[in-house]
Amino acid sequence: MSLDTVVEDIRDEARTRAEEIRAEGEQRAEQIIEEAEADAEEVEADAEAEVERTIEQEREQALSSAKLEAKQARLEARRELLQDVYDDVESEIAALEGERREALTRTLLSAAAPEFEGADSARVRGREEDADLLEMICEDHDGFEVGEPVDCLGGVVVESEGSRVRVNNTFDSVLEEVWEDNLREISERLFEER
Known part of the structure; x- marks a missing residue:
């Protein structure tokens, strides 16, 4: 075996090993990218869910607030009407x-x-x-x-x-x-x- 053959064998072995390392690197890179994309999708889904929860909570608060305001307005109108009736009764009594x-x-x-x-x-x-x-x-x-x-x-x-x-x-x-x-x-x- 000549030195050239040994050198060529070492080179072939180095090329094969380099090819294996490059393939492993690409495979690992693809795996990392897939994991990152999955994590990103999960983060995005969590963020969307949080936004939906926040929107629902704010909608419920706004609805609750509107109902309370309506109830207060109704009660105030009733108080005013009752006061008007009371005032009318007072006027009728005073006029006896x-x-x-x-x-x-x-x-x-x-x-x-x-x-x-x-x-x-x-x-x-x-x-x-x-x-x-x-x-x-x-x-x-x-x-x-x-x-x-x-x-x-x-x-x-x-x-x-x-x-x-x-x-x-x-x-x-x-x-x-x-x-x-x-x-x-x-x-x-x-x-x-x-």
């Missing part, structure tokens, strides 16, 4: 006249009178416009006299200094009590919530 006003005022004073049995005197106060009516009604009750007017729709406030008793039987207080006791029913009738 004649026998109806007298009968109601007498009833309210008679309801308060038992609280002042045994008292030497009681002061009956009411709306300034009802002063003459109160004078007339007080004549039916011993020791009752008309006092300074109070700001109210009508009815009476009866006080006794001796016993420090005060009974508020004004139209306002009766309306407030009736309103509070029947607010649910009033609301149901106005808004048909049955």
Whole structure:
């Protein structure tokens, strides 16, 4: 075997080995590229899923916020309507006249009178416009006299200094009590919530 043959064998072996290394390198490079592409696809899918979750969450929050705003607007409209009804009732009560006003005022004073049995005197106060009516009604009750007017729709406030008793039987207080006791029913009738 000559030196040239040995050199050629070594070269062939080196070329074969180089070819094997290059093939292994290409195979490894392809494997790395495939893994990188798979990782990139996974990262992209995760990112898309996260974006979808974020969009859904923001949509739910916006929907929830819109529902809350609508509910608040509905409640505010109901409050305003209930206040309008209350104001209308107050106006109707303030406008009561004649026998109806007298009968109601007498009833309210008679309801308060038992609280002042045994008292030497009681002061009956009411709306300034009802002063003459109160004078007339007080004549039916011993020791009752008309006092300074109070700001109210009508009815009476009866006080006794001796016993420090005060009974508020004004139209306002009766309306407030009736309103509070029947607010649910009033609301149901106005808004048909049955």
